[in-house]
Amino acid sequence: MRHYVVCDLDDCLIKTDLLYEQWLVLLKSKPLVFLQSPFWLVKGRSYFKFKLSQHAPISPNLLPYREEVVQFLKTSKTDKNNQLVLASASPETWVKDISLHTGLFESALGSSQESNLKGAAKYKAIRSSIGENTFTYIGDHTADLEIWKHSSKVVAVNPSVSLRSKIALLAKPTDIITDKKRSTWNLTVKQIRPHQWIKNVLVFLPAFAGHKLVSADNIQNGLLAFAGFSFAASFVYVLNDLLDLKADRNHHTKKRRPFASGDLPIKWGLLLLPSLLAGCGTMAALLPTDFAIWISVYLILNLAYSLYLKQSVVVDIIILSMMYTLRIFAGSAATSVPISEWLLSFSTLFFFSLACVKRYTEIIRSKNKITLDGRGYRQVDYSMVQSLGVGSGLISILIILLYLQSNDVRALYNNPQNLWFATPVLLFWISRVWILTNRDEIHDDPVVFAVKDKISWICLGLLGLIFGIAT
Known part of the structure; x- marks a missing residue:
């Protein structure tokens, strides 16, 4: 019997939320359309996502993928009985683009103009896609509990203490995937x-x-x-x-x-x-x-x-x-x-x-x-x-x-003639900065370079001394 491994997308396979990210893309690329976007919500979240996907296409190759989840999926794919499915509340076009880019999934499920695939609605779409076959679900949110209830195995990504306790109540085989999250x-x-x-x-x-x-x-x-x-x-x-x-x-x-x-x-x-x-x-x-x-x-x-x-x-x-x-x-x-x-x-x-x-x-x-x-x-x-x-x-x-x-x-x-000595110091510093820049030996930001550079601090000290003598 075929087994399915179903994976969530936002904050799970990728370390970001596409809805917020693409909304910001819309602000930068089409500000006038961005101003209209709040009115899309009048017709519901699914319509909002659909319209956003039309105006803000994604670049799957530039997204931050969670390596631990990718490795889990690659390992699962080695079992010929497993079929991998990407299921997300993100717009269907985005989900399919990412599925195609990764090359890991046999099918992809996403929100349409009429339906928002989250919680019970996502489970219904999964069941409609895989039939009565068993499945493992990889998720990260409390909304995924509705899906984990019906799965044969739970895989939780960076679950909170509260979510861990709720998963434990399901009494199902569970894997926890955690990445090296910084404070x-x-x-x-x-x-x-x-x-x-x-x-x-x-x-x-x-x-x-x-x-x-x-x-x-x-x-x-x-x-x-x-x-x-x-x-x-x-x-x-x-x-x-x-x-x-x-x-x-x-x-x-x-x-x-x-x-x-x-x-x-x-x-x-x-x-x-x-x-x-x-x-x-x-x-x-x-x-x-x-x-x-x-x-x-x-x-x-x-x-x-x-x-x-x-x-x-x-x-x-x-x-x-x-x-x-x-x-x-x-x-x-x-x-x-x-x-x-x-x-x-x-x-x-x-x-x-x-x-x-x-x-x-x-x-x-x-x-x-x-x-x-x-x-x-x-x-x-x-x-x-x-x-x-x-x-x-x-x-x-x-x-x-x-x-x-x-x-x-x-x-x-009182002694303005002494200020002349500041000019060779400044000439040295600006010339050195440009020589190092030409050699590609300088930080992207010259101010950060100056703060960390001992010679720059020596030059600053000399300038302070010169101005003090001139005063």
Whole structure:
């Protein structure tokens, strides 16, 4: 007698939930249709899924498969009496696409426009497909208990303590499949990227450059601005990673990010977003209104970048460099210290150079691809991006040299001539960064590289010493 091994899909065979994932794909690819999508629910969940599948096709080759379940299925397939079936509440077209891609299953069952295959409805569809034959069911959710009641064997994937106890009451042969899940807390910390908060030190730059950082009020407001931008930056990282799952999974390093790898549930990310935004709003409420305006501009610009602008050649680099400069504007608003035109000119060109480092690195590390995933660049663009980055970096040093000849420098420094020694240090650092970038020996993010690089810290110490002597 033939035996069937029936496997669930979402959070079981794959380490993600396709409904949430493809809904986010819809937001990025067809925002106007996305706005219509809540109204699909009026006609029921099955209709919602059907419409979503029409507008958001999946890429089965890029999904994060659970290796432990795949291995179990491969072992089951070696028994010629076993027939493998993929059964899911996801839309039928998605389920069939994944079944075809894996090559493991003889048949696939999914939700249609009229029916949502979950719980009892899924069992009915399974029984209709396999007849009176016995079956093993691989699932992960309490909704699967209705199916396990009728199965000859239970296979539970990462069951909770509560689900384990309910499975035990069924008194059936049971296998438990667990993967090496990392702590949700550790994954959340990794996702919000606190190491990137070092960029927010830029909010102190207007007060530091204007020699007004000694004020207690400026320090307090600077710290609040730092916290506000830390919440905002983490919000942006979470949002960007949720919207960029496909491109990240096709990237040599980004595929290991918590959402892309499937280690952190997408639903958790959707809960993180309002929490981080609330933290950002709280900090902004404690500071002058102008700060709230600048941080709002930062968030809106990042949303536009995530949805559209990152695919535009050079525009994306300009936007990335602006993210740094916006922190300086926000710091000025928080501390009420005006920004020097010299500082603004230098930062615009300097951070444009660093943004070019980031993009150049991504291009040269995609050597086997004609175009860069999720970007508008081609392999042939690497030399032009390099030229733009090196040129803007060197011109930013020229701004420093011109500043040394201005009247502004004499008003702030007792020994302004000593500031000249800062230029060879900056020339060394920016030149070294680009040489290492050309050798492909630098981190994707130049700021992360600088934080971990001992020579960069030595350069920073020298600059601090030079500015101290000049003062």
